[in-house]
Amino acid sequence: MSLTDLMTMAKTDKELRKRIFTKLWRAHPDECFQCMRCTSGCTSLKLLELKPHEIVLLVNSGFIQELVSSDIIWTCASCLKCRERCPQNASPYNTILELRNLAVEREAKIPEAYMKAIAQILETGLTQPEQTATTRDMQPQNREKLGLPKLPYANDKFKTVFMKILGG
Numbered sequence: 010m011s012l013t014d015l016m017t018m019a020k021t022d023k024e025l026r027k028r029i030f031t032k033l034w035r036a037h038p039d040e041c042f043q044c045m046r047c048t049s050g051c052t053s054l055k056l057l058e059l060k061p062h063e064i065v066l067l068v069n070s071g072f073i074q075e076l077v078s079s080d081i082i083w084t085c086a087s088c089l090k091c092r093e094r095c096p097q098n099a100s101p102y103n104t105i106l107e108l109r110n111l112a113v114e115r116e117a118k119i120p121e122a123y124m125k126a127i128a129q130i131l132e133t134g135l136t137q138p139e140q141t142a143t144t145r146d147m148q149p150q151n152r153e154k155l156g157l158p159k160l161p162y163a164n165d166k167f168k169t170v171f172m173k174i175l176g177g
């Protein structure tokens with residue numbers, strides 16, 4: 010469902026808006042003046058049509074629950090470009106993070122791919138599984154064959170801290 014559909018179908022929720030704003034004490038989405046600098050540099054816009062300026066607009070307008078129930082908030086790649094580019098310290102990234110926190114708290118549906126990525130990080134400490142490469146003469150290569158050091162896989166300390174961050 011597009012953001013425009015969400016806006017036309019939803020009702021505003023001032024209480025939830027207030028709550029998000031209380032948590033966002035370092036970012037100021039209410040100072041957003043819709044210049045779209047965030048969206049024009051957004052990594053996920055090219056692939057997924059994520060428009061951070063529209064998310065900020067929806068949060069400012071109080072359409073929180075609709076965003077929390079939507080897949081849109083999970084398409085952010087956490088590249089932080091929007092935070093860097095924003096002239097108003099409105100930080101769409103921080104706003105999206107708070108929306109995700111709210112989604113988890115309300116047991117909204119979290120995309121399977123996202124849950125798989127979290128499980129992968131917890132298990133190995135890596136966002137992607139270790140890859141092998143193939144040479145021009147079709148010989149498989151791994152880190153060991155290439156003389157690269159072993160990757161530091163997740164130890165118990167990492168797992169404990171990660172679970173703490175996740176609130177587990």
Ligand code: SF4
Pocket residue numbers: 040041042043044045046047048061062065094095096097098099100101
């Ligand atoms: S969040 Fe910042 S960069 Fe994005 S539209 Fe608002 S003021 Fe512009």
Ligand code: SF4
Pocket residue numbers: 047050051052053054059061084085086087088089090091092101102105
């Ligand atoms: S942090 Fe998310 S919303 Fe912001 S520019 Fe990167 S992908 Fe887009």
